[in-house]
Amino acid sequence: MNSNWKQLFEILHKPERLIIGLMSGTSLDGLDIALCAVNGSGPATKLKVLEFTTVPYSIEFKREVKAIFSRRDADLQMVCLMNEKIALQHAELILDTLETWGRIPAEIDVIASHGQTIFHAPLALHGIPDYPNATLQIGDGDHIAVKTGIITIADFRQKHLAAGGEGAPLAVYGDYLLFSKQGEDRIMLNIGGIANFTYLPADQDASKVFSTDVGPGNTMMDQYIQQHYPGLYFDEHAAIASTGTVNEALLTALLTNEFLNADFPKTTGPELFNLGYLSRAQELSGTLALNKEDVLATLCACSAKVILTAVQKCFGVTATPHIYMSGGGMHNPLLVNMLKSGLPKAKFRTTADLGINPDAKEAVLFALLANETLVGEKTDFGKREGVPSIRMGKICLPD
CATH class of the missing domain: 3.30.420.40 (ATPase, nucleotide binding domain)
Structure with missing residues (x-):
């Protein structure tokens, strides 16, 4: 042999x-x-x-x-x-x-x-x-x-x-095998460059399970930092974004895209959500002169909003799912606080609570x-x- x-x-x-x-x-x-x-x-x-x-x-x-x-x-x-x-x-x-x-x-x-x-x-x-x-x-x-x-x-x-x-x-294939639990609706939320999650229903019915990208996670924030702050690759602990203010006009423009309204499951990447996408949104909203801190705060709010909208689409506004986070975005306190504020009844944890380093x-x-x-x-x-x-x-x- x-x-x-x-x-x-x-x-x-x-x-x-x-x-x-x-x-x-x-x-x-x-x-x-x-x-x-x-x-x-x-x-x-x-x-x-x-x-x-x-x-x-x-x-x-x-x-x-x-x-x-x-x-x-x-x-x-x-x-x-x-x-x-x-x-x-x-x-x-x-x-x-x-x-x-x-x-x-x-x-x-x-x-x-x-x-x-x-x-x-x-x-x-x-x-x-x-x-x-x-x-x-x-x-x-x-x-x-x-x-x-x-x-x-x-x-x-x-x-x-x-x-x-x-x-x-x-992620759906591994998440289902490792993390499904009878009696507990779970969202396995990974906030990488692109944010995605796996939905694990409480009845453990595999035919209901799905994974989907939901939109930008860290990608536009990281690209913006690398362009405007030489020597930095990301906004560690949201130190810069936390000093800014969310601009609602820019946020609305960032959230206006066919992908964000498409049904699950779906997938995307930096090919769509990039600095060109940001520039077009700034042009549409008249915010090209917005200071860098406010741009970063708004990009963070955009990432939070697409995640919140996706979770609410699955469960409704008053949902109480168990959300287990992983990926670099879980280390962004501004983003995590926005998520917790938007879903006050959800239970946020990390996969460390399930025995896996997030x-x-x-x-x-x-x-x-x-x-x-x-x-x-x-x-x-x-x-x-x-x-x-x-x-x-x-x-x-x-x-």
């Missing part, structure tokens, strides 16, 4: 698998690396996070990724080169991190790599007739597998597209998806558009 398949066969029959989950988001702050011990599969999955770290990217590496990120005019040669370079960089960070943790590659069964999204183009966003939903994550899985010597499962989003989805968000959650979810690729049976999410009942990921062998 081929030695790779023999190794896979042995992994499939282990009572517990050690899986490294990787996540590099649109914020480009660094690589999240989560080492997970996973038992079972499907609703019987038991997962424990053994180690977690975020390795910051260098300024030069961020610059290289940004040169091709969310750009229609990206240099095709650089896209090709960065596909390999990102993978090699991630592999090096994994090996360094394993050494820091006192572990060796031979201990790890599988790496689950999300890759780096550089462009997201669902039909609802690109609007080009006769062309399908599309998305592109780079950071080739074969390069990671060969450099680390560890079987790597990568490129998860393409199967979602092939089965009729929009390629995002994928900063690690997305990396953990990809470890879980890899486990399902290996040993899981398909969970039936019904026939709803955008939530195909599938297993995802391509298996990349070390040799």
Whole structure:
């Protein structure tokens, strides 16, 4: 038997698998690396996070990724080169991190790599007739597998597209298995560059579960900071935005977009919500001369509003869902206070209350998806558009 398949066969029959989950988001702050011990599969999955770290990217590496990120005019040669370079960089960070943790590659069964999204183009966003939903994550899985010597499962989003989805968000598949609870309506709210959530009904009926993007999370705030405050990548603890005042005219213009009124599930990205979007909103509202603090405060209010509107669309204004937060936006006290004020009866927590470090959650979810690729049976999410009942990921062998 081929030695790779023999190794896979042995992994499939282990009572517990050690899986490294990787996540590099649109914020480009660094690589999240989560080492997970996973038992079972499907609703019987038991997962424990053994180690977690975020390795910051260098300024030069961020610059290289940004040169091709969310750009229609990206240099095709650089896209090709960065596909390999990102993978090699991630592999090096994994090996360094394993050494820091006192572990060796031979201990790890599988790496689950999300890759780096550089462009997201669902039909609802690109609007080009006769062309399908599309998305592109780079950071080739074969390069990671060969450099680390560890079987790597990568490129998860393409199967979602092939089965009729929009390629995002994928959190529904892991959230349902890890976090559903009988008798408790839950919203698993992730505030990354784009804000998204998974709805988990109290009756645990998988056919009612869905994940959806809702609109901008941190992306426009971070882009604005990087443009106007050299040396800063984000507004830490909302120190700048908290000194500003929300401008209602600008806020109204920011909230005027077809995507924000579209039905769930839906997906978007920085391809829509970016500084060009902000500039157009300022022109429409006559706020081009607005001071920077007020712009940031208004961008924060915009993110809060799209999240609040989406939750209220699911549950109503007087709803009392349990909302478990993750992602960088949960560290923004101004944003969190706006959410709590807008949903005073909701119970806000983080996934730490469910035993998962909220900063690690997305990396953990990809470890879980890899486990399902290996040993899981398909969970039936019904026939709803955008939530195909599938297993995802391509298996990349070390040799």
